[in-house]
Structures are given as structure tokens and as C-alpha cells.
Amino acid sequence: MTIRTGVYPGTFDPVTLGHMDIIRRGAKLVDRLVVGVTTNASKSPMFSLEERMAMVQREVAGIGGEIHVVSFDSLLMDFAEREGAKVIVRGLRAVADFEYEYQMAGMNQQINPRVETVFLMADVALQPIASKLVKEIAIYGGPIDRFVTPAVAADVGKRVREVGLKGTR
Incomplete structure (x- = not known):
């Protein structure tokens, strides 16, 4: 029996409820889902690669x-x-995501035509959530509990306090 493996890549800085929705749903499409936590030179991460890996591992444990x-x-x-x-x-x-992702899927298809890209629409309630915005809200002391799990909210709040950013939640 062939095991169908899928990869869900991202920086997950931090992992949001939107990411978790895609992980849950993506895991139903394949026998084995690999959540690939990567670096992105164009982003300034709040958490180290090791911290993000541990955060994602903790969050997927119950799935x-x-x-x-x-x-x-x-x-x-x-x-x-x-x-x-x-x-x-x-x-x-959103549509802006589609334009970027469509271009990336086309480039990836050129690099390796044996791997298909599958797009999952975010749950309507989770569509506006973006890690970048979660961090910005936290830095300015806003509530992020509607966008991340309680454990991730605590991680973000702790980091904001450690680094001495504006927020205190």
C-alpha cells in the first residue's frame, strides 16, 4: 500500500487558528501530513525556528x-x-493570496511536475487571520485570543514582554 504524503509549508510565526484549520483539513486528505516549518529571509520572525517547531508540535498533538x-x-x-x-x-x-499562490504553484510545477498543489479555502471565520497581524495586535497590547490558541497567545504575550515591545498582554 502506498502512503500518500502531503506537505503544508509555512513560517508559522506564530501558528494561528487559520493554520490549524488547514492542518486539520489537510490531514484528512493524505495518509501522512508533514508540516514544514521554514525560515523566510523576507520576514523578521518573533520566534526562533526551534520555538516555532515546538509551538506547532504542541498544537498538532491533539489532532x-x-x-x-x-x-x-x-x-x-x-x-x-x-x-x-x-x-x-x-x-x-483572499484573492490576493490566490494570485501569489497560483504563481508559486506554477513555478513549483515547472520545478517538479510530480508534485501537485492543493488549495484549501480558509474557514470563513478565520479568513482575516494572518500571523503578521496577530503579532502587530499583540505588540500594541490588543487581544489576540480570537486568532490563536490560549497557549500560543501566552507564548506571544511572553515574547512581547521579554523583548520590551509596546504591548503588555
Whole structure:
């Protein structure tokens, strides 16, 4: 029996309820879902790679199915090949996401035509959530509990206090 493996890549800085929705739903589409936590040179992460990996691992622990959290710092298609994935799972929130993701899927298809990209629409209630906005709200002392789990909210609040940013929640 062939195991269908999918990869859901992202920076997860921090992991949001939107990410968790895509992980839950993506895990139903494949036998094995690899959540690939990566670095992104164009982003300034609030959490280290190790912290983000631990955060995602903690959050996926209660989800059924075979979910693995793995770090990578390479081309996505090389990572997918290394993991034996035939599917890349991507979440879409809005039209702007689609334009970018469509372009990336096309480039990835050129690099490795053996791997398909599957788009999952974010749950309507979760569509506006973005890690960047969660961090900004937290930095200015706003409530983020509607966008992340209580444990992630605590992690973000602690980091904001440690770094001495504006927020105190």
C-alpha cells in the first residue's frame, strides 16, 4: 500500500487558528501530513525556528492522523521530494493570496511536475487571520485570543514582554 504524503509549508510565526484549520483539513486528505516549518529571509520572525517547531508540535498533538513537524531551509519542491510528498497543501484567505499562490504553484510545477498543489479555502471565520497581524495586535497590547490558541497567545504575550515591545498582554 502506498502512503500518500502531503506537505503544508509555512513560517508559522506564530501558528494561528487559520493554520490549524488547514492542518486539520489537510490531514484528512493524505495518509501522512508533514508540516514544514521554514525560515523566510523576507520576514523578521518573533520566534526562533526551534520555538516555532515546538509551538506547532504542541498544537498538532491533539489532532488525529499522522502529522509530523519538520524544519526545512531549501526549495519547497526539494523538501517535498525529500519527504516523499506528492501533494503541497496551501491555504487561501483572499484573492490576493490566490494570485501569489497560483504563481508559486506554477513555478513549483515547472520545478517538479510530480508534485501537485492543493488549495484549501480558509474557514470563513478565520479568513482575516494572518500571523503578521496577530503579532502587530499583540505588540500594541490588543487581544489576540480570537486568532490563536490560549497557549500560543501566552507564548506571544511572553515574547512581547521579554523583548520590551509596546504591548503588555
